[in-house]
Every structure is written in structure tokens, then in C-alpha cells.
Amino acid sequence: MKKKHIYIYSPSSAVRDKAAYRRGIQRLQALGHEVEVDEAALSTYQRFAGDDRTRVAALSRAAASRADVALISRGGYGLTRILDAIPCKAIAKAIERGTEFVGLSDFTALQCALFAKTGAVSWSGPALGEDFGAEDGPDEIMEACFDDLLQGQGEGTGWRVPPREAEMLAGFRGLHGATLWGGNLCVLTSLLGTPYFPAVDKGVLFLEDVNEHPYRIERMLDQLRHAGVLARQKAVLLGHFTGTRKLPHDRGFDMRTVADRLRGLIKAPVLTGLPFGHVPTKVLLPVGAKVEVAADGRDVFMVWGHRHAPGHRAH
């Protein structure tokens, strides 16, 4: 396995769980990687990892790092505050040079803005602390996917849908050249109506969320629907929606009813089971990449192929 250069920075919330943060760095170093830590990675200002200017500067340094991967320390909240200051062009250039940007949750704001403004592809995937610094060690699948990215070998992913979706899949004829995009539903929806929301036709939209009640998830999906976004998608992939506490007044209203209702309202298949979200076992997904999607029985395969031709990387 080739050793790689990983740049750690904090564009969102302040790092509070320093133990997980340190464990994450140690884990990456133990794998033989060179871990470079941004000078403001542990900055704090209110709930943020430094004030807005500090976090914008950290993004610029990550773009200038020439690392193989720029990995967020954690998500949280902070990027929607600075959407108009994110150095999208510099990040897109860095990606062209071979630096992959990886993160999730609040990071969805950057990924969408970046794709909307430049078309550059970034990766929905782990964060340093929560994933690499997990107390009982990083998840094996997550780590394998991350390693695939580092070694330039990741070409796709697959998962199995629940039995009740088998019939839907039977009628699914596959997709070619669709644009994969998405991320955290709440953050993605918070970009609607702004110039930072990507206009994706014939897309494969993947979504996940954490600590949102199903009624809020439904309201956000309806916003995407009423805005015409869902009608332009060829597939909607639901990852994990964790921490969706039931309320006594729900009376049978839950994520399943939300997904079932959505299926009655849009043409595109709504598939669940995508291994992504605020869960340890997560795959890496290229936001903005062209993908092919196929199904066999209850198994879904999504392929994006090599993003970089051999020799294309700057180092």
C-alpha cells in the first residue's frame, strides 16, 4: 500500500472530542500516512473551529496543501455561514491536481456549492474524529473504501435493498451517465433557492440525516419535490436516517411511511439501504461524478469508474 499525504482541517464546528481527534490522527499515521494538520484545526470561536475568516483560510490552505486527501476533522455547523467566501476555484484546481476532498454532514454545503460553481467532484465520506477516531476503532468497510480512494482504486459500491423493495428493483432498467449528488438532507435543503444549490438533471440523489424527526425529513423531501428537484432525478437513494426518535403522537407515521408516500409522488425509484450516513459503516461517494447504476435481484451496483486517468495525478 502506498503511503499518502493527508491534510486535516476544520471548516465547521470546533473539535470538542480531542481524544477522538488524536486517535484519528494516530490511526492514519499507524497506516503509514503522512498526516499534516492545519494550523487552525483546533481553533475555537463560539461553537465554530475559529471565526469565519479563520475557517475560510483553512479551506484555502487545504486547497494549497497538495495533499492526496483533504479530510475534515468533523462536521457540525459552519459552512452555510461562509458559502459566499468558500474558495471554490482554488479547491477545484486542487482537485484537478489530485487532492481529493472528503467529508460529510455540514460538508455537504461545500460539496454542493463546489459542484454548482465549478463542476468539481468531491467525496462524501468519513470525518477524522468520528470515523478514524472511533473509540472501538475505525469501521473496516469505511477504511477499505477510504484506502481505495487513496490508492486510486475505488470504482463503485453496492448494497442490498430490503425485501419489500425487490419488486421496484425488478422494474429498474439501470442508469447510464447519471450524475451522483447529495449528502445530508438538511444541509442540502438549506441551499435551495440559493446559487449554491446544484442544478442536476438526470441525477442520482443520495440523502441521509441524523436527529431529524420523520416529519421534518418529509417536509424537506416535499420542499425538494415542490421545487421540481425530485422530478429531475432518475433515482433517489436513502442512506441511514439515524436518531429519528418517535413521538407519542406519530401513530404509525415513520420513515417507512415517509419513503412509501414519496414513492407514490415521484417517478424515480426511491431505494433504501445505501450504506451512508451518520453510521460507522459508510462508503465513499463522489458528489458530482457520472455513475452507472444496475440491479440484480435485491442487489444494487453503482459504478463511477476511475476519476483520474493513470499519470494524471500531480504526484
Add this chain to the structure above:
Amino acid sequence: MKKKHIYIYSPSSAVRDKAAYRRGIQRLQALGHEVEVDEAALSTYQRFAGDDRTRVAALSRAAASRADVALISRGGYGLTRILDAIPCKAIAKAIERGTEFVGLSDFTALQCALFAKTGAVSWSGPALGEDFGAEDGPDEIMEACFDDLLQGQGEGTGWRVPPREAEMLAGFRGLHGATLWGGNLCVLTSLLGTPYFPAVDKGVLFLEDVNEHPYRIERMLDQLRHAGVLARQKAVLLGHFTGTRKLPHDRGFDMRTVADRLRGLIKAPVLTGLPFGHVPTKVLLPVGAKVEVAADGRDVFMVWGHRHAPGHRAH
């Protein structure tokens, strides 16, 4: 005081607090009003006051009621599901005939859609159960404002801003012919990017919310800002933001920092203290009406004048 005809219906969540619901009806009856209850007012389906079709039919019956006021039993969640089925034209005609539509919270979705589609004016104000059915009796100011509406006498409202906003008000030259609009921030923001979001230039935007963390409130305000909405407003009025629990990691980040930051980012004055929100003491505010706003010291006055010329009412 003239006795009026009040129509009670349930467009959103199911009525769970039946005691408050009954107290509300009794209170309105004790004031001498004729209270007509929609046949589906106590319907339930999952967490809703009947399925979508039932609640759409209830809206149609409210529009056909020829009541003086159509008042929601409660808010909750349900109207964003049926935005494309709300009988906006029928409601607008009912309003033209003299039926005033009153509600808040989830009702913001109907009010915005109605104004966007027809220009009709509805009222942000009380709900039956929570306000008229309050255990220790309805709030006097709310009740006086509601009575003003019933008697056709409500012409405006006023409130005092906190001392720290006095300087801002000193430079405020007043507004004429601005469009008052707004409501629940979360519901209003959930319409962005859809055809149900009103395009209001030179507006006075009022906002309230409940049980949202300040970071979520800021994210929603930023969405309105990035969408260009706030730049088109002449004033932003913040009502009550209740239930905004602090988290240990906020470190000084709160509603005050949210409002202060917003003031640095938009031209329009951001005034707090508007007596509206999920609080007992609330005024009634006409969504879509032209208003004049003036200030004297720390006192703000907002006037909308008579909406209906004498004799214009159908009954």
C-alpha cells in the same frame, strides 16, 4: 360588541389536547360568538387531522363557510404536504367576501402559498386550542387584537425594542407602502425554491420560531440571505424564538449573536421584540397587507389601516 360567526377547522396536526380544544370553543361561545365546527376538526390519521384529502376538504369547507373568521384548531405539521392541493382561489374569494383566515406556525405555509398565488391577505394570529383554550384563560392582548379583527377595527400594532436597538431605530426613517409578510421561520424557509414562496420586494418580513437551536435559526436566515430574499426587505422583525435550548458547546453563540451578525450582513434594520410567536401574548398580523412603519424613541408602530372599506363585507 357584535357577535360573529367563527369557523373552526383542522388543516394540520390532529387535535390531541381535547380539553384545550373544548375550552377554546367554550371561550368563544361565552363571548357570544356563533362557533361552527368543521365535520373533520377532530379527525385523525397518523399524526394528522385526517388524511390529506380530508384536510384539503376542510379547507374548502372553511372557504365556503361564509364565517367572519376561519380559525385553525392548532398548528403542528401537515400543510406543506398538500401545498399543491390547497384551494387558494376559493380561499381568496372567501377573503374577498369577508372571511378572515387566522392561524400560525404550520399555517404559515398556507398563508405564503395563498399570497404567492392570489395576493390574498390572511392573518398570523392565534390558534383555537393553544390560545383561546389556554388553561389559565386566553391572553388579554391576543383576545383584544382578535376582537379588533372581528369588529373590523384593527388598524395596527406597536411594540418597544430593547435599549440596545435604540440607536438603530434613531436612524430609521420609516416605511410607507411596504408589504408585511412572514410567519414561522422554519415553515417559511421550507417553501424557498418552490412556487409557494412569495416574491416580495420592499417587504417587512416578520419571523418567529419554536424549539429551534440558534444555529438552525441562523442557517435558515442565511438561506433567506443567500437566496437574495433579505436584500429585498426594508425591515426584518424578529418575534419570539422560544424553546431555544443552549448546548454546552455554544460558548456564547445564541440568538443575540445571530441577530447581531445578521445586522452586519444586510441593509435592512433587524428589530426584535415583536409580540408574536409561540407565546400567549401575540398580536394579529396581516400577511400580504401594505403597512406603514414608524418609530419614536424605542417604540415602533406598524399600521395597516382598514382592510375592508365600510359596507364591503358581505354580512
